[in-house]
Amino acid sequence: MLTRMIILSLSIVSLVGCSAPTSTPSTSTSAESIVKTQAKLVESNDRPEPTIEQQKVSASLKQSQQEYELLTQSMSGRQKIIYDLTAQVNKVDTELSDFNNRVNLYMLENKTEVVCMGALGMSLDKSNQYSKGAKELAAATTIGCGIGVISDSKFAGNVGKVFKELVKANTHANSLKEQLSDVRSKLSQETDTLEAEKAKASTLVTDIKR
Secondary structure, eight states: OHHHHHHHHHHHHHHHHHHOTTOOHHHHHHHHHHHHHHHHHHHHHHSOOOOHHHHHHHHHHHHHHHHHHHHHHHHHHHHHHHHHHHHHHHHHHHHHHHHHHHHHHHHHHTHHHHHTTGGGTOOOOTTSTTHHHHHHHHHTOOOOOOHHHHTOHHHHHHHHHHHHHHHHHHHHHHHHHHHHHHHHHHHHHHHHHHHHHHHHHHHHHHHHHO
């Protein structure tokens, strides 16, 4: 139908050219414009419809692009989480290290009481992380814990105080260690997830570029 219209338009243009040689240029231009528009419509109608396979490919590409955008947002948020967890690990680790240094200094300042704890039946449990330090301190000193020393009630009270402080210190240190372990575990999980997301993103990029 469009082809017949084009032929008809060409015929009109031909007749106009023969019967009205004095027609203005605008009339000819208008006719030519109509012909070109109709020709474009013919070309558009002649284009083949996308095949089912092409439609599937187009839909798959769109889905990959959407997944990549969502994945990019997820990775950005996860990197923030990893940054915060890393800072938390460093904070707790530093706090634990500083605390242990303070406990060791406390033991040195009260080495006589630490050395004589065993003589008064106040030995630290093996599970106490400061028991090893107490033994090493006792082995490195020449302080004696004779009857005259341990029979002093005031000294015995000081020994008891030091013993309780080291037990409390062990409890606090274990709490910090648990915090550190928990944060490190979360950091490891988030890092592994981020690496998996990066691998998925790389695959999507490859699919999109095909």
